[in-house]
Each structure stands twice: as C-alpha cells, then as structure tokens.
Amino acid sequence: EAGVTQFPSHSVIEKGQTVTLRCDPISGHDNLYWYRRVMGKEIKFLLHFVKESKQDESGMPNNRFLAERTGGTYSTLKVQPAELEDSGVYFCASSVTGDFPYGYTFGSGTRLTVV
Amino acid sequence: DQQVKQNSPSLSVQEGRISILNCDYTNSMFDYFLWYKKYPAEGPTFLISISSIKDKNEDGRFTVFLNKSAKHLSLHIVPSQPGDSAVYFCAASSDSNYQLIWGAGTKLIIKP
Numbered sequence: 001e002a003g004v005t006q007f008p009s010h011s012v013i014e015k016g017q018t019v020t021l022r023c024d025p026i027s028g029h030d031n032l033y034w035y036r037r038v039m040g041k042e043i044k045f046l047l048h049f050v051k052e053s054k055q056d057e058s059g060m061p062n063n064r065f066l067a068e069r070t071g072g073t074y075s076t077l078k079v080q081p082a083e084l085e086d087s088g089v090y091f092c093a094s095s096v097t098g099d100f101p102y103g104y105t106f107g108s109g110t111r112l113t114v115v
Numbered sequence: 116d117q118q119v120k121q122n123s124p125s126l127s128v129q130e131g132r133i134s135i136l137n138c139d140y141t142n143s144m145f146d147y148f149l150w151y152k153k154y155p156a157e158g159p160t161f162l163i164s165i166s167s168i169k170d171k172n173e174d175g176r177f178t179v180f181l182n183k184s185a186k187h188l189s190l191h192i193v194p195s196q197p198g199d200s201a202v203y204f205c206a207a208s209s210d211s212n213y214q215l216i217w218g219a220g221t222k223l224i225i226k227p
Contacts, residue, residue, distance in 0.1 A: 004158070009156075031213065035215075040124075042218055042220070043159070043204065043217040045215065045216070048213050056212060091158055091159070093158070101206075101208040101213075102149070102164060
C-alpha cells in the first residue's frame with residue numbers, strides 16, 4: 001500500500017511569503033496529524049483531523065497557520081505570512097481510528113526554510 | 116515545559132555491543148511509551164512500545180524497560196548493528212487525547 005506522501009519535500013521562502021504544504025494520508029485512514037520539528041528539538045504536535053473535522057488544534061502556534069482537510073482526504077497546511085521561526089521539518093502522519101498510538105504512519109516530511 | 120526528555124543528544128557504540136538509550140518523563144498520566152527510529156530525510160518509524168502497566172517489552176534485539184517510580188524508560192539494542200545508526204525518539208501518550216509527546220531525540224552511531 002502507498003505510504004503517507006508529503007510535498008514538497010523542501011521549500012525555501014522569504015519572510016512574509018505564503019507557503020502551502022500538502023499531505024496525502026494512507027487511503028482509508030480517517031485520522032491525520034500534523035507535527036513539526038524545529039532544528040534539533042523535539043517533535044511537536046500541531047493538530048489532528050478526524051475525516052474533515054479538526055479534532056484537536058491545540059498545538060497550532062498562531063493564526064498564521066491554517067490547516068484544512070476538505071473531503072476528508074488530503075490535507076494542506078498553509079503558513080501566511082511566514083516568519084523565520086517557522087523554519088523546521090513538518091511531518092504528517094495518518095492512522096486508522098482505534099489504532100492509536102501504535103498505528104501512526106509518518107510521511108517523510110517537508111523541510112521549510114524561511115529566509 | 117518539556118514533558119519528555121532525552122538528555123543525550125548523541126551516543127556512539129561499538130558494533131556488536133549493547134546500545135542503551137534513555138528517556139525521562141514528568142507526566143504520570145501517560146499510558147503508553149513508544150520508541151521511534153528516524154533515518155535522514157525520512158519520517159519516524161515505529162520501533163517498539165510499552166504500556167504503563169508493564170515494566171518490560173521485548174522484540175528481537177530491542178527491549179524497552181519502564182521504571183514508573185523513577186519516570187524513566189530505556190531502550191536496549193543488543194547486539195548493535197551498523198543499520199541501527201539513526202536518531203531515536205522517545206514519545207508518550209495518554210488515552211485522553213491522540214497527541215504524541217516527543218523527546219528531542221538521540222543520535223545513535225554504531226562504529227564498525
């Protein structure tokens with residue numbers, strides 16, 4: 001089966017610009033998660049979708065970040081306007097309901113660099 | 116405040132010897148503890164886990180030990196192999212939500 005796909009794999013943007021990250025979960029996985037790792041630090045939770053609904057967005061850093069999952073399939077994470085501290089690796093993961101915490105499958109991540 | 120801590124940024128071990136990676140946590144409400152392995156340019160992959168009601172779980176060369184009184188867990192890899200060179204993350208969760216709380220990772224280097 002295809003894994004969790006994220007693109008782009010890398011993005012370099014200037015401060016103040018907008019970037020949109022995309023995640024395609026494993027087909028049939030209702031749960032989709034976004035995490036972020038800032039250079040060398042711990043991976044931090046951003047938010048959790050169940051199908052198209054935001055179940056928990058307590059980790060979203062501020063209102064410059066907007067996540068959507070229209071139709072309950074792929075998800076996008078938009079950063080607008082980007083700031084230097086938004087640099088990091090953004091990971092997406094998906095799982096089947098009832099499979100937590102063992103069933104997470106992660107994508108390879110998007111490395112975002114804001115200059 | 117960091118609820119899960121991995122205090123060793125890196126660890127170097129001779130091939131064939133035992134690797135011991137450590138993790139401390141502060142939240143006594145955690146129900147599950149997991150270890151993930153991460154290669155460069157890849158996402159974390161699940162390695163082994165332990166429930167808070169157990170003190171040991173073993174899977175092949177990998178064993179995780181949990182000391183609840185000390186709020187400490189460790190991952191033992193024996194014997195260590197070159198392919199084990201990676202960053203290892205400790206993560207924890209509770210039944211009340213679907214978040215994983217992560218440590219900062221330990222880079223394990225296996226020397227030939």
